[in-house]
Amino acid sequence: MRKKIVAGNWKMNNTLEEGKKLTSEVINIVADELTDDVQVILGTPAIHLDSVGKLLKDAPKVALSAQNCSEHAAGAYTGEISAKMLTSVGAEYVILGHSERREYFNESNEQLAKKVDIALENGLTPIFCCGEALEIREAGTQNEYVCQQLTESLFHLSEEDFKKIVIAYEPIWAIGTGKTASAAQAQEMHAAIRAHLTSKYGAAAEETSILYGGSCKPSNANEIFAGKDVDGGLIGGASLAARDFVEIAKSF
Ligand code: 13P
Numbered sequence: 001m002r003k004k005i006v007a008g009n010w011k012m013n014n015t016l017e018e019g020k021k022l023t024s025e026v027i028n029i030v031a032d033e034l035t036d037d038v039q040v041i042l043g044t045p046a047i048h049l050d051s052v053g054k055l056l057k058d059a060p061k062v063a064l065s066a067q068n069c070s071e072h073a074a075g076a077y078t079g080e081i082s083a084k085m086l087t088s089v090g091a092e093y094v095i096l097g098h099s100e101r102r103e104y105f106n107e108s109n110e111q112l113a114k115k116v117d118i119a120l121e122n123g124l125t126p127i128f129c130c131g132e133a134l135e136i137r138e139a140g141t142q143n144e145y146v147c148q149q150l151t152e153s154l155f156h157l158s159e160e161d162f163k164k165i166v167i168a169y170e171p172i173w174a175i176g177t178g179k180t181a182s183a184a185q186a187q188e189m190h191a192a193i194r195a196h197l198t199s200k201y202g203a204a205a206e207e208t209s210i211l212y213g214g215s216c217k218p219s220n221a222n223e224i225f226a227g228k229d230v231d232g233g234l235i236g237g238a239s240l241a242a243r244d245f246v247e248i249a250k251s252f
Helices: 016-033 046-056 083-088 099-104 109-121 134-139 142-154 183-207 218-225 242-249
Strands: 004-009 038-043 062-066 093-096 125-130 166-169 210-213 232-235
Touching: 004 093, 004 210, 004 242, 016 038, 016 046, 016 062, 016 242, 038 093, 038 232, 038 242, 046 062, 083 109, 093 109, 109 125, 109 142, 125 142, 134 142, 142 183, 166 183, 183 210, 183 218, 218 232, 218 242, 232 242
Parallel strands: 004 038, 004 232, 038 062, 062 093, 093 125, 125 166, 166 210, 210 232
Antiparallel strands: none
């Protein structure tokens, strides 16, 4: 059975104190209200990971994620953070290839392939993001575009490593815009992604969790998560309020 996952991506928000408070609130609501079959993940800024990780030690239902890692193992890369450092503070997941990193930090499919490798080597589960810009959606070439992102960053993986990957489909035009993809658009793309993964990895792709991201809220999560290839969400803005975030996690 595919894992149901709701992951928060805090992006560059929250001071350490705010992040700790939000974490405690999420832990409490999850413990009281969430069933065991949903994996909740908090994707915090790197500087919060150690403190948030300590709070999560006694909260087995909530896991810790970083938002990026270097493609290099160690060395003279000022300001960068290695996959090994992330595991050393308790991160289990790392978001890779978010469209904001692709756009503002010029991350390429090739570079992301290296980040995926080093994350896996260090025991991190990549949450690999893909998704098209509005012009591509308007040109009707979104499936080819997204499949190419997956091919170039993931298709070098062995089946054993591929099985560890979580995918997040985030149409760029829906991120932070309040304009969500319709449930039908999300399901259609998720099915195309799964078919593409199946063409390479066969039955293993049936077990891959594919999350939707882009203006996901308590009011629309239920409809979006009803898609048969939609296994949860990667949540930006709504993950900054504990109640909204956990309501989304309760929307299966
Ligand atoms: P929003 O939920 O704020 O649209 O952000 C989505 C996202 O980019 C999560 O990674």
